[in-house]
Amino acid sequence: MDSVNRRISNIEQHLSVNSCSDAVQTSGTLEPVRPFNPDKLFEYLFPHHLEMRRQLIAEFEAPENELMQRAPFGLSYTQERDLTMEQTKRLIEIAKRYVKVIDFVRDPTKIAAWTQSYRMRNIATTTLFGVHFSLFGATILQLGTDEQREKYLKHVEDFSMPGCFALTELGHGSNVQQIETLAVYDHSTEEFIINSPTITSQKYFIGGAAKNARWTVAFAQLKVGEKYEGVHAFLMRIRNEDGSVCNGVKIADCGVKMALNGVDNGRLMFTNYRVPRDQLLSRFGGVNKAGIYSSPINPAIKRFAHNIGALVIGRYIISIGCISFSAVGLQTAINYAFTRRQFGEDNNERQLITYAVHQRRLLPHLAFNYGIHFANDYLLRLLAEKENRKDKEIHVYASALKAYSSWHNRNCLQDCREACGGQGFLADNLIGPFKSETDIYTTFEGDNVLMYQQVAKYILTEARRKPPPEYNPPSDAFRAKTDSKHLRSFDFLLQAMTARLNQYVVLVANKLMEAVGSGKPVMDAWNDCGSYILNLGIVFTDKFILERFIEGVSKCPDDNQRKAMSLLLSLMGLFIINRDTWFIKYQFISVDQSDAIENEISDLCKEIAPISIALAEGFGFSTKTMGPIGRDWIAENRY
Amino acid sequence: MDSVNRRISNIEQHLSVNSCSDAVQTSGTLEPVRPFNPDKLFEYLFPHHLEMRRQLIAEFEAPENELMQRAPFGLSYTQERDLTMEQTKRLIEIAKRYVKVIDFVRDPTKIAAWTQSYRMRNIATTTLFGVHFSLFGATILQLGTDEQREKYLKHVEDFSMPGCFALTELGHGSNVQQIETLAVYDHSTEEFIINSPTITSQKYFIGGAAKNARWTVAFAQLKVGEKYEGVHAFLMRIRNEDGSVCNGVKIADCGVKMALNGVDNGRLMFTNYRVPRDQLLSRFGGVNKAGIYSSPINPAIKRFAHNIGALVIGRYIISIGCISFSAVGLQTAINYAFTRRQFGEDNNERQLITYAVHQRRLLPHLAFNYGIHFANDYLLRLLAEKENRKDKEIHVYASALKAYSSWHNRNCLQDCREACGGQGFLADNLIGPFKSETDIYTTFEGDNVLMYQQVAKYILTEARRKPPPEYNPPSDAFRAKTDSKHLRSFDFLLQAMTARLNQYVVLVANKLMEAVGSGKPVMDAWNDCGSYILNLGIVFTDKFILERFIEGVSKCPDDNQRKAMSLLLSLMGLFIINRDTWFIKYQFISVDQSDAIENEISDLCKEIAPISIALAEGFGFSTKTMGPIGRDWIAENRY
Ligand SMILES: Cc1cc2nc3c(=O)[nH]c(=O)nc-3n(C[C@H](O)[C@H](O)[C@H](O)COP(=O)(O)OP(=O)(O)OC[C@H]3O[C@@H](n4cnc5c(N)ncnc54)[C@H](O)[C@@H]3O)c2cc1C
């Protein structure tokens, strides 16, 4: 037990110098290495509006913006809402100097730069801002006529029309095409009469509605004369200037949530509430002075996709948000893994980062964070295209990435939390609260299971148009290659993803046809194949992300950055192969290869570990943004 | 769009009758079936102290105990603590009439009955109670001499000594054997002088310490004369009767956490704090009047396991807690899946429970909840054994089940949350808050990764004593059997688990020997095999749980109960086989079998779906305990 003494004095010594850099001097420890400048990598990863990003990050971290740094931890429900509202107002002030609502169509890269530059601890604030700016604002932009844009968008930007977005109802969340809110046109007064006919038709979960919003875009079934014209968006006041609720509107509170309590989600009901004719957002259909409805898009069912089109950009924003939150979680957990020692020789305990199982818990997430980032960036390029916009692809990739990234973020932050032990549970260390606040990302703006169904539908339709090549297992010679170089190669990984997707599409198509052939209604067949369809969506997205990752890495002009990211790419690819039985079952890989891949993953983790801090820093968050365990946590815990 | 009208009137009609039972009358819907009385199943699952359980459940749900039903949702940090303390006091009042600390050794089945009967929405209260009663109290019981038990336990029971349990330090959580707090015996005054020599030696995360506790059992390295005697527990005052902090003690607050804020976790530091000689808990080592240390257990290193033995029962309590919380989550989500309709024919949308993918998200968790329950129950029987107590087995099973059940609970509540869509995020529906509050179960009372390492160590030692039979893939004939009966059979499932464990033990042992053979220090070899070791722990626990599940089901005297639970058992077993590449890779199953198993899982889910409510109810929670979505949520959302 003399060792205890030795260790104590060792610790005291250790504490007198910087606990991070000290690690370098002790034997048997891992020293973080930066083979490239993380700031330069940041520039490669986030090339758009770099100057604006720098300014914004500085603003968010500036002492005079201390308000933006305040966290809602430990506040009551109402205090949390007050703080969030105060911060949202300030965020709008800042936004004015950088972005306009029109940028959603004029320059989406600016919206991305803005969103990726948040440096806040209260995620509810960015959510409430998003509801107002990206859901309320962008809906007016996308569904409004030029005059409506002209008339209202400036009030969105200066917050003189605090708005919310009322699509979901108690009875319909995913299947919003079937909402029950009714808008009947009354030609005598040139107004729409809005009604909530049932309990289930009440608008539900509407962010901003319980307390803050004065306006909403509410979605309703439009009826003109005897004809139903489908779901349309109505711009309407819900509160008067003095904050009182408008006649004909009833508002209730959704109550406390498991997190995100800064957002005041509310319930809305309408009784013979009258909305002027020119407040129907009419880009894709409106009623003219003569009381005649017309639309460039027919039949009514087709308008629906256009009318909820604003959700596409919302899904993209969720996906980039997930990458940011996971980046903060990873950087925190990895920093801590370098400075936290537990077990090992008495006077020189091991850093957590040196444990193979610990590397395995964290580093694959880092790899996926990079892969998804490049895929997001590809989607952004599509969104920014002015000519021949590939709207169908945009819809598919946005849905796929929304689902993929939010499940990634959920798993990543969970593992980061656990990898930090009890410290991961303390609010100030951010991982835990970030995890709770973003938990709902898997659900809102389109539930993940439904997102993948939409992706699968697209893949199956494409496959009918252009059937994928038949799947044949590779040659024995190919399956005998177990060397690192082969297994890590982008070619091998891409072949693996492609083969699996091709085989899986046919498998699912056959299952569906079989079921239908045996007399099942199509819908039943579809639903009975639900697990396969979900997997098909994931398998497709795995491949899509790997492709974008390969492109992003290959184009990187800096050798060291490229080398580092290549390791992550190989790790991601092999990790996917390793976790899915498919590859062995369909003999894409041999048993020897499977063993080799298992080893390769360990080796990759070992190689990445020393540069993992540098790689995490590539996302541009400074240690100042981290909680205490991401910094010098021993000093922070001085008495 | 006329269908909207039809559907609306349909909904209105639907609402006028009970929305649950209404389901029966519509075509294409799934009707819940109860082939057995869930109360009777409850009696089979929870046979100990049934009468006491009934009384307790009634007490918790009684209107005069409204205090116990209050939830901390939306409260501030301090309000949450106040509520939790108030509830804890009441809980202690109730406990007095049912359990004594001595029951931890006298009748653990009573402790189980007590713990499984909580019906509360504030998990912090049960945690704070647990800290006082099961950590502070049971430590005095297990480490105290007869006189110490006699003297103190009554004050634990009547809460006149509100206590906490101070083991963890900032520097050492998992590796508590290396804590730095020092207790030096001063024979001149017959006192121990307690010191916290470094910043990292401060006690950290101590539940109850920040505000409530007057007493603690603190663990420290004992030094008598020049000799270190290892970690010992000291009973000490930290606050005076007036609530002021004792001289020589410093207390700080750990601050806000991501959840469980009702528990006041604190930090403790000691400076020359003197503790009388007879407050060293001396069952396994103490200092006599002459100043001589003696212990029945030598060397010092061996005493450690005894001195933290109270944690074993703590792990068991976590494991049964997980089953309860998951049961509430499952029952809520399954009830909702029967009453929630989304998509399908316009005037008759499908119930969520009819979607194959939805069944697949929920029902395997129900199966695991049963399996783990039976394994917990087996552990309880071991704990209750008076003669020849199998202490080593108890330790291993408690560690394995703590890890297994807390990861199960984490995943189960996550899926329940998501399966309820946005409603799962509302606090009143309980799933979300339960998930956040129990997130830390994977960490405290022994981090899961470390738990599995201990399990693996045991397995490997046992394997050295008694090597498992060599693994050989089954015959082609065996691998050709794809019929339901075979695949669902307990024999097949048990063979699968056994074969995998046997092969895996050898695989891991060989990996370790190879590494050591190549010159690696044992500790390095161990750490480099970290992922394998983790898996070995899980593979062992899979088998252990399946065995206990088979026993539990086979012994059930009621045919219908047994039949229903058999389906769950087959589902659990096949689910494990389906998710692990091992079975195909090592040719335990054929590719055809793998396909058949995939289908079998779907079929089992379909068969279980109609009886899933009845099965969920077997855990004894009434719908009254659920949030609104577990009941008639449309009615609850009336304006
Ligand atoms: C915090 C928060 C903020 C929100 N903010 C807004 C807002 O500002 N404005 C707004 O309009 N809405 C808002 N929403 C609502 C949100 O968009 C919906 O919750 C979401 O779209 C999911 O709908 P739902 O909750 O009705 O889930 P449901 O549609 O009921 O889905 C429940 C579950 O059933 C499954 N499921 C449903 N259909 C199928 C199927 N066909 N096959 C297989 N599985 C299926 C889903 O996967 C899901 O797991 C918010 C919600 C929350 C929680």
Ligand SMILES: Cc1cc2nc3c(=O)[nH]c(=O)nc-3n(C[C@H](O)[C@H](O)[C@H](O)COP(=O)(O)OP(=O)(O)OC[C@H]3O[C@@H](n4cnc5c(N)ncnc54)[C@H](O)[C@@H]3O)c2cc1C
């Ligand atoms: C809410 C809360 C309440 C608590 N209440 C109490 C209390 O009342 N009394 C008390 O004494 N303590 C209490 N604790 C402390 C708790 O018991 C510890 O947090 C827990 O034991 C883990 O220790 P740690 O946090 O130091 O994690 P560490 O030991 O630092 O572990 C961090 C991570 O490293 C990994 N790791 C560590 N060593 C290894 C290894 N050898 N190989 C691979 N991976 C490794 C772990 O898996 C973990 O993921 C509480 C903690 C919390 C958060």
